[in-house]
Amino acid sequence: MAKAQVQLISEEGLRHDGRRPDELRPIRMKVGVLSNADGSALVEFGKTRVIAAVYGPREPIQKYMVLPDRAVLRVRYHMAPFSTSERKSPAPSRREIELSKVIRESLEPVLLPEYFPRTTIDVFIEVLQADGGTRTASVTAASLALADAGIPMKALVGGVAVGKVNGVLVLDVDEVEDSAGEADLPIAAAPDIGLITLFQLNGVLTRDEIRAAVNMALKAIEYIVEKEKEALKAKYEF
């Protein structure tokens, strides 16, 4: 589709907010931010702010929703009505239903659900402010909240989106770049076990561009996961 040609890469090769193409926004992470939840985390990528809470493993509220040999994971990705420029209806949209699914499937590869048969592990994610990259920030926050809840995991998961703007691959796209860009490739991965756990492409890319974008994302995710480890350790420092 013909996208409005907006100049988002300057002559010096910098982005509209001054970042280099392979530069992340300022990232902030904090765990244990809620008192009721078994685990919780707040994650910021620039103006994008996401909070995640984990309840469980616990007895399922709907008794039929069980598996005899392992835990069931329930994930809800939800945007606060005030998180966007125009108010978002709090009713779940088709987008939120799809994202809840891909986020659940980005976390399942690192969990060990067979440790907790007949239970549910609930992950509730609220996007408090949306400025691009909310699903990947959500995966990052959910991974932290699961670890904070003490749920055994094979590895931590982190996420980031790579976009294509004015023909240039850029890391960690914000809303301006996402809506004007030619492609958006959100990726989540567990670098410690070498798995990509979320992979979507919205846009048109050649195979070489996909290769380059995946490499760019995976390098950033290694850094994001290190930040997650620091945030988890910080909770126990005094």
Next chain:
Amino acid sequence: MSVTPFRLPTIPLYKKETIMNLIAKGLRLDGVRTPESPRSVKVEVGVIEKAEGSAHVRLGNTQVIAGVKIDVGTPFRDTPDQGVLTVHAEFVPLASPLFEPGPPDENAIELARVIDRSLREVGAVDLNALAIRPGEKVWIVWVDLYILDHDGNLFDASMLAAMAALLDAKLPYYEEIETGEIVLDRSKSEGPLPVKHRVVTVTLAKIGDYLIVDPDFEEESVADARIVLAFDEQGRIVGAQKTGPGGLTTADLEKAMDLGWRAAEVYFKALDEALAGKTGGS
């Protein structure tokens, strides 16, 4: 809310082992296919006379019907000069013991959205050519996917059906009356729906360390994850989605792009054949 599927049939472990042992020898459960080959594809267009475009796809035992309906409506505020394309999928309960009556679940929504994005991002339908009175009246194109029989890989079958139905679709004849209203006469046509690009998706399943093209239902049930890749005719990737509970390595992704493109050519050929059989086709 998305929940780990808890109503799926239990698949014995030996079945997964059998499937993996066969793949290691370059074979599949059906005794016919190699890991790289899709099932037989049959595409038939014009199957629903009342629809502006339609197609029936058989991919092995999986069957999908796509119907294209075209109406006049108002454009979106941010794209006043463009028509509107909407993709919906219904997993009707007659298609599988796993499907329940009710509004589309997360699987149906995911399928429709992946197909919608893959068509939209490459501009498969020329939405710029669908304005009747820019800013006021535009063509609204509805693609409705109907899963009739679920034997795995609903993505590829649905995309083939959607694409064939769009290529089969004709804009209804219209007249502007004095009040400015647009009146349709569906018995006559304004000409074909403007389709600029053809797109197919190829789904690959990861089972153990192996990747197989076009998994059937049993193979999907034992798969760790699936990757859906949408290709245009030049081999560019115009959409992608990892689906299922597992993960993929970068090597898997590389192999998927390679095997995927080879299978895409088979699907494009099936589309060509279906449309060649139609007189006066595009």
